[in-house]
Amino acid sequence: MVEKLRIGIAGLGTVGSEVVTMLQMRAGQLSGQSGRQIEIVGVCARDRTRMRPFTPGPWTWYDTPEALAVAPDVDIFVELIGGEDGPALNAVTLALQHGRHVVTANKALLARHGLELARLAEAGKVALAFEAAVAGGVPVIKMLREGLAGSQINRISGILNGTCNYILSKMETEGLSFADGLAEAQRLGYAEADPTFDIGGFDTAHKLALLTSLAFGTAVDRDAIHIEGIESITLADIRAAAALGFRVKLLGVAERNEHGIEQRVHPTMITHAAPLSQVMGVTNAVSIDADAHQRLTLIGPGAGGKATAAAVMADITDIARGNVPHPFAVPATSLTPGERVPMQAHRGGYYIRMFVEDRPGAFATIATRMAEHGISLESIMQRSGTEHFLGATCVPVVLITHATTEKLVRDALDAVLADGYVSERPQIFRIERE
């Protein structure tokens, strides 16, 4: 048995408390796996007096995360504070500069500062481990960084936000409206009072930025991601998709194409045969297409204190065993710059739903506009239900296109809008060949 491994934990909320409990309960198992005794020596939390579900150990309380990060007896600094700047950034930076390993669940921090923090970690020959930052209970970071070493990855797609998937699942299985699905998610604590970060696709984008870097060897660049949320999805869309054999999912997708690495977060239609389409509720899932592996899919809990804490524990155990990989699989200096592939160049099939004025010529004009832009239609369907717009009766019409480009679809729809037959901007879902 070599010397003890001493842990400092900043943040004792749900995840932090679970980490403390697991470290207390599984000391023996961990030292068996790693050959080192693991001990909490310091903690830091906003409120020391709050009731927490563990018995405090003989550790030192620190007033600030920064003080804990540089405490002389801390080997691993566990950052569970959150936030992309401020104390989390300061403390993690200090810890790495002082030669402490860092374990964090903070995707926002890494999506913004991942590259510079990885450089600091490598300079200090310490770990910057973040299994808990993406799909908490699904060890996808380790899978990409180590399990698929030697494979060339061509595409990665995932259901990375449990809140969105919960809302979309409820809409489909219980026929709720988006607003009611969101309210239910908020009632159960799956969504924040201000849900923008989740339903707007930003949380998914942060996670996708990390996965992209690991999968493609590019520097983390969240600004290179095209982002759309799920706010505009209606029950009618979900039902039209179902009638066509599809489900609507918010996916994060990164794929290699002739323009570079395309990164995008938006509602997609995927067939029922795709493993991701079967993932319902708050569960997360990631599919990875590698040359050698065809498709590999991981499905598991995306969040929750226990699952996220278990990911932190796996990172701690790795460090205890001396497994200190490059944070993004290859040296930070050899990561290639992220590049924003314009969404206009995206190629694929499209679902387009619009409300069309119910008078002769409307269908023909729309079909003509599509043909003029070289868009080939797989189907054109009138759905049930009518709306009224400027005194006219409108019916919902759904178009499914064969593979085309985003630019042609946008241009064709601009022409359709200019013709004046449709009552509002059409709804668009990209169809993914999952």
Add this chain to the structure above:
Amino acid sequence: MVEKLRIGIAGLGTVGSEVVTMLQMRAGQLSGQSGRQIEIVGVCARDRTRMRPFTPGPWTWYDTPEALAVAPDVDIFVELIGGEDGPALNAVTLALQHGRHVVTANKALLARHGLELARLAEAGKVALAFEAAVAGGVPVIKMLREGLAGSQINRISGILNGTCNYILSKMETEGLSFADGLAEAQRLGYAEADPTFDIGGFDTAHKLALLTSLAFGTAVDRDAIHIEGIESITLADIRAAAALGFRVKLLGVAERNEHGIEQRVHPTMITHAAPLSQVMGVTNAVSIDADAHQRLTLIGPGAGGKATAAAVMADITDIARGNVPHPFAVPATSLTPGERVPMQAHRGGYYIRMFVEDRPGAFATIATRMAEHGISLESIMQRSGTEHFLGATCVPVVLITHATTEKLVRDALDAVLADGYVSERPQIFRIERE
């Protein structure tokens, strides 16, 4: 850049050739990830002159795997010969005794000699890595050994044999008989001329033995596994299961119960909602239930040269990075003895299909026998189709039981058989709550 890592490869069949090709093509990527240059220095194959899909490098040919295993310039010995004893065992043993790391895809070898080989590896402080031995393209070994460190695993279940899953999928989707499904699998090269090893459940059992050891910290013990194959499954069973909302899959299951770690391989019925039920064709999948993770499922290619070779590459990259974990996650000395939990104690629901003589009293007698043994029936159904037995007309009857024990089911069916109403031993599938 530290010194080179020198590889010796024994066996240049499909997988071996792919490993050579990948090492040649991805030298740069690998040295980027590991910081070491990786080079093939020696190979060994039965036939040197055979055409192979790579350009031979400046390596040395060895006459025997044993000679390659102890060659003074080999750092990692890659064993791709196969076989649970003989040259594979001799060469791997020698390599470990001489301080070489070993990477192998040989599940039969490890299921039989895993414990003693792990001891040798630990004594020499070298790796015994076998990601390629289970579900080739699914990094489940790494997941169990490192990704779930810190979690307590309660159950693991998997579709671990692509041949069986292919046959069962074909029976369901195309209405083939078992014999025709097998013939099709043989025609496509998915099944051997003598398919016993696959369809009898033995291959699944070898893989399960390794997963059980990693998941539960028990010594590998393939003899502790209850094994049944898929040979007796009829199209009528598949159709009856489908009508009830189930699929029939050959699963390997290891779970912790009050008797110990129950290990079993047999046809099971699982609902369509279970991720494993969606896995069709030669694909493999593993579900892991851990306290912290609820359920984690991995789905991917089970075999194939490229997928298996990519697993070998991931092991080599790990060793290059200095990541040398205990082969079975904890020191071999601390693995607890495997114990055979008697199948008679197994508890769960049962599907029972039998041919019952079509005369008054038959149903009532069967129901009575079940009741006498305390077995509660969820349903009893007469299916279409008749058979003739000793001059009598028999109809297929399917019973679904509530949770009971294997012993009670066996005893009740013995009583039913003794009554003389049924024409052959009933077919039994255990129902899994996947």
